[in-house]
Amino acid sequence: MKQDSKPAMRSARRSAKGPTVADVARLAGVSAMTVSRVINNDGKVLPKTRERVEAAIAATGYVPNPAARSLASGRQRRIALVHANPSAAYLSEFLVGSLAEASACDAQLLVEHCSEAEPTSALVARLRSHNIDAVLLPPPLADDMALLAALNAEGFLVAQVATGLPASFARAVSIDDEGAAMDITRRFIAAGHRRIGFIAGNTNQTSSALRRAGYERALAEAGIAIDSDLITQGDFTYRSGLDAASRLLALAQRPTAVFASNDDMAAATVTAAHRAGLDVPRQLSICGFDDTAIATTVWPELTTIRQPIADMARRATRLLVEAIDAGDEKSTPRHERLEFEFIERGSTAPLPALD
Amino acid sequence: MKQDSKPAMRSARRSAKGPTVADVARLAGVSAMTVSRVINNDGKVLPKTRERVEAAIAATGYVPNPAARSLASGRQRRIALVHANPSAAYLSEFLVGSLAEASACDAQLLVEHCSEAEPTSALVARLRSHNIDAVLLPPPLADDMALLAALNAEGFLVAQVATGLPASFARAVSIDDEGAAMDITRRFIAAGHRRIGFIAGNTNQTSSALRRAGYERALAEAGIAIDSDLITQGDFTYRSGLDAASRLLALAQRPTAVFASNDDMAAATVTAAHRAGLDVPRQLSICGFDDTAIATTVWPELTTIRQPIADMARRATRLLVEAIDAGDEKSTPRHERLEFEFIERGSTAPLPALD
């Protein structure tokens, strides 16, 4: 134990400053400036020098002081995460991911709520006054073209997460919604289902259309005709799912499987099935999308597609930080795609021997 | 427009530094140091001087530069938010609140997940290496006495949120769980209910016992005997709620109202009631606790107690920041209590005219 007594520890830590550039420089036999260049991956440094510096950094356990860094450079890296009612589960995963990355990159993350009613100009003004460099948008805001355009026009860097239609000027991270929807539908088909209901998501979210496209492509691929009775419109809320599912279950020839565009609506479908006296999954297979908390809350637990929300938020945050560092205009916006994962739980089952 | 073209704005902003202490000092006719004292509420400054400085601050629109501040003072204010599986809805509200306060107080918030299996020592080591000053604990970790003790022994400042049993050395913010539970129960009684079921929460959370105590006190107060058949044990999960509710509904003399210790279990009770062919709220009133997302997701929506989670997180964060600033040992840990709110939705109704 280097430090003496418990009470003293915190203050000791406070004064026991870690090594600084100067320490590293001395050890490496270079100037502080060269160390700075190495850690910033900056300017030209001979490979040999770089190595020596890196060794010295490792040896001293040097960690740059963010405060000094941003004071000296005048850089700030302020990113606003603007959200307008994604589900709480979504938001929390999103927050965890973006926060982790922001603090790792030493960027500041401001969380702003944007009510539906608020005019874009007010939001922009708010961001301006907070001196924001970049804006991170989870759905449904990621699909608000007017907002995106306004932010871009104002010179903010923008990243969209989980959008189906990335803007050319924006960074974007999403999954292959269409592919995921095809995956689900193919699995239903492989399990013997032929009458597969679909509950569409809110049309103001671009991913809704992609999920539907995936559903239809998988059916077409299997040579199953698309029956418009089996496609119902929801808006991602539990309530809308209840209505949509009731309509599907009231059909003369009711589906043996339902693919809902998100977990809330899938959970509602479970409830609707139970009300209709159907056993899930024996008489009705149900698949959701997103793998949010409700998927494992209901009974049976939902088979669904897991979106790596935290990872997407992390990547998007990283893209923004890089864009901020690159300075104006330089970097081309990147659009990335992360892998989804099919998660099989209790709400789906193969169709029992056909009639 | 001062700034010329769009592309230039970001870089322009970067260089267009706002006013500094020096500007304010000049305007107020004092030294920079005095301005610093005013903004830090520090040392002795004559009321008259303070006023002049404050006027100058307002006039210039001065905002302290956090980087310079922490560089000069050597302070860091690093707070870790350690969570181990609170519900996503809870976590997201919690994050939003603590983040907002942290950024307002110019503190850094690190979010750490702590798996159940991870030994306390590993967590402590992790916090150490991140140079954490204080730890913010949402439930269920807020009730983990071993963890609390370990953190305190290591010299970390600690804040517990929503615990029923604040530690003497820790800051704490909670609501009056017992009072809230009494409130619910009294309302049931006032609505004519006499057979009121109770689904208890996980015993590893101290608030569970308080909620139960509130339920029992309200009954006692109304002269209603406590029937142990009406009290069932859950563990805050939907699944446990399903089991507990089924037991209650299978009772020869089944309850006309059920008070579940959280929303997940209340939602499960709704499902159980539906399965049993009971109409909610006509034949069974159900009340939850917390007002998390699921409360408005199910149908009918749940009557519940709203915990101001974001506010609690905000207050707790603030208490930690103050404690960090106060330095070692000085400040006495404060325990605060925030107001809860009874939210009436569709899952409760007065008992129809007693036979």
Place this chain on the structure above:
DNA sequence: CAATATTGTGTTAGCGCTATCATAAGGTCA
């Protein structure tokens, strides 16, 4: 081969704020 780029590194001077000590102004006490 001088004249000119190019490259890697060092020097200097702050960024905006606060710790610390110095100082001046006003009190107190014998």
Place this chain on the structure above:
DNA sequence: TGACCTTATGATAGCGCTAACACAATATTG
């Protein structure tokens, strides 16, 4: 009244880092 203690405020010197330029050392050119 002078020796002393209180204040309130100012002057100075950094915190740890990087921008901007200066300067060698080498490469490139006609």
